[in-house]
Amino acid sequence: MSFKIGWYVLYVKSRWEKKVHESLNNISLESFLPLVKTTQQWSDRRKIILKPLFPSYVFVNINSSLEFHKALTVNGACTYISFGNEYACVNEQEIDQIKLLVGDDNITDITTIVDLPKIGQTKKISYGPLNGLECEIIKINNLNKIIVRIDSLQQNIMATVPLHVFEPAL
Numbered sequence: 001m002s003f004k005i006g007w008y009v010l011y012v013k014s015r016w017e018k019k020v021h022e023s024l025n026n027i028s029l030e031s032f033l034p035l036v037k038t039t040q041q042w043s044d045r046r047k048i049i050l051k052p053l054f055p056s057y058v059f060v061n062i063n064s065s066l067e068f069h070k071a072l073t074v075n076g077a078c079t080y081i082s083f084g085n086e087y088a089c090v091n092e093q094e095i096d097q098i099k100l101l102v103g104d105d106n107i108t109d110i111t112t113i114v115d116l117p118k119i120g121q122t123k124k125i126s127y128g129p130l131n132g133l134e135c136e137i138i139k140i141n142n143l144n145k146i147i148v149r150i151d152s153l154q155q156n157i158m159a160t161v162p163l164h165v166f167e168p169a170l
Contacts, residue, residue: 003065007032007090009081010058011164016076017052023074030061032095034102036110053102054112057081059090081164084126116140116163123148123166 010031012020017033024031034053039046058077062068071077081088101110117123117137124134125148135148 003062003068003087004089005063006061007059007092007095008062008068008071009088009090010060010071011078011081012056012058013076013078014056017056017058020058020074020076023076024058024060024071027070027074029067029071032059032061032099034059034098036102053098053110059095079127082127083164084167117166125165126167127165 010020010024021031021033035050036053037048038051040049060067060071062071068080072079117140119137119139121137122134123137125131137148
């Protein structure tokens with residue numbers, strides 16, 4: 001995969017976004033974690049909290065291959081998001097637009113819409129130990145827990161898999 005200067009999308013452990021963002025800043029790497037206000041309802045109270053706009057994602061501004069690898073050493077960082085053989089790289093204008101969106105107090109209820117796979121769809125796994133295998137989506141618990149059936153094994157495998165590892169099967 002090729003490297004270029006820019007904003008990369010770092011995939012982090014679930015609910016570690018703020019810790020990773022802080023750790024990246026502590027080692028002098030510029031990072032951006034878009035947070036949105038949301039109301040959390042508990043049985044006894046309501047509270048406004050800040051939640052990541054993109055769960056498990058932290059944007060990192062990378063200027064050298066050394067910084068690229070340094071960001072992965074942060075506790076909680078897993079990998080960079082990639083599509084095929086290219087790392088997801090977000091341009092400066094898009095980062096600025098996201099900053100304006102989350103910084104505007106007049107805009108409320110900001111959410112992201114994720115195109116989840118449909119039950120029964122055939123997908124190809126494009127990352128990790130099952131890379132290259134085609135599977136059928138059996139059940140979707142959330143973005144990171146998807147049950148797949150791999151026909152060649154005649155078994156159902158439950159795996160904690162991020163959504164980005166799937167690509168359409170041919």
